[in-house]
Structures are given as C-alpha cells and as structure tokens.
Amino acid sequence: MRVLLVEDDEPVAESLRRGLKRYGFEVEWVTTGEAALTHEGPYDVVLLDLGLPDTDGLDVCKALRGRGDVPIIVISARSDETDRVVGLELGADDYVSKPFGVREVIARIRAVMRRTQARTPAAGAPATGPDRYGTRLTIDRKAARVRFDGEEVALAPKEYDLLAFLTEEPGALMSREQIMEAVWDANWFGPTKTLDVHVAALRRKLAGAITIEAVRGVGFRLEIAKDETVKGEDSGAS
Helix, strand or coil, X not given: CEEEEECCCHHHHHHHHHXXXXXXXXXXXXXXXXXXXXXXXXXXXXXXXXXXXXXXXHHHHHHHHHHCCCCEEEEECCCCHHHHHHHHHCCCCEEEECCCCHHHXXXXXXXXXXXXXXXXXXXXXXXXXXXXXXXXXXXXXXCCEEEECCEECCCCHHHHHHHHHHCCCCCCEEEHHHHHHHHHCCCCCCCCHHHHHHHHHHHHHCECCEEEEEECCCEEEEEECCCHHHHHHHHHHC
C-alpha cells in the first residue's frame, strides 16, 4: 500500500516512515502543503499534518478532497475538538492526535481502507459481488455475510472481522500485534488469548475451506484450501 506522508517534523516523519515500512507500506514523504498538492502519486492514503510551514493543513485537506476520494487521515498536535470537527467536515476520513504510536496509525489506515473499499466501486469499475476464496468459501463484505458450500455461516462479529482481515492477504504471515490492532483495538494491551479462541472458532466452522496455521512466537497465516476435484484430476493424470 502506498502512503503519502505530509509532515514537516523530521523526527516524527522518520519514525512513521520506518514503522510503516516495517509493515510493508511504501511511503512518499513531503514537508509542505504545496508539495502535497503537486505530488503526482499514485498513492492509496494520505497522512496529513495540519501544522505545515507554508499553509494550513485544513486547506490542503479541502483541496485534496476536492480532487477525489483518496482516504485522508489527519495526524496533528491540534487536539482541540473544533479542529477535529472541521477536519472531518472538510473531508478527512479520520483524525489522530499527537503523540501517537506507529501501530495506532497503521490500525487507523487499515480501518479507513476497509470502510472506503466497502462503500462503492471505483468510477467506471463494474459492480462486484462477494469475494470468492477457492470453490467453497465466499465473503460478501458489503453485507458482512459468509457462505460455505453455498450455506450462510453464523459468525460472531469479531469472528467475521478476523476472517475478513486474514483473507485480505491469503498466505501472508500476520503477527499477533497486527491482528489485534486491526480487529480489536489499536490500543489493546494485555493477553491475546481471545485471538486464539476466535481462530479456533473459524477453524471449526470453516474446516475444509481454509486452514489457519499458527506460527509459534509470531502469529497466524491463513491459506485457502485447494480444490479437491482439481487435486484428484492431477493425481489421475500422473
């Protein structure tokens, strides 16, 4: 995912860049409002500081929103409620007050991206239906419904959120911290036993459609089950 970071405070920007890159984000960093507005991109989300040296970040937010629907997350030392309200009214998708942790920003990015992707298809793009994973599992993210062999599966809200998150990148290893931040709360502290409980529930309810591998000391990796019919045909051909 490509991030445009608009921040004139070098220590803050460097900390964010390093943290985002560790999680696989590509970061383009600019230090002024003018540079943000002339940056050609492409980028998937904007992290925008309000205290820029050449212009008010709220004006940059308004200008960027007028150009399109790229998600904008304001990151600012201004914690006043008025600035929050104005920023959101001008088109920001979220507002994070300094000081903040990199993992909180990442969780906010992921939450905003899930919301924006669920809204409407991109201009000119055909309407899309449920996402299919293998031949047995479908996830309708707009309706928050899961079907296994054509039958709807009853999932608890956090079971659905966990499945939706892990299927965003099948085969990718997700750390416990990444999962807890994205599915539960950016400020989650304490034991992560609840994650194991929800993983066990998904394994039980969707056995045969997916596997969720536990990687000791790291996290989990979701894999889509291979089509048994294809496997049989392959073995017969050999």
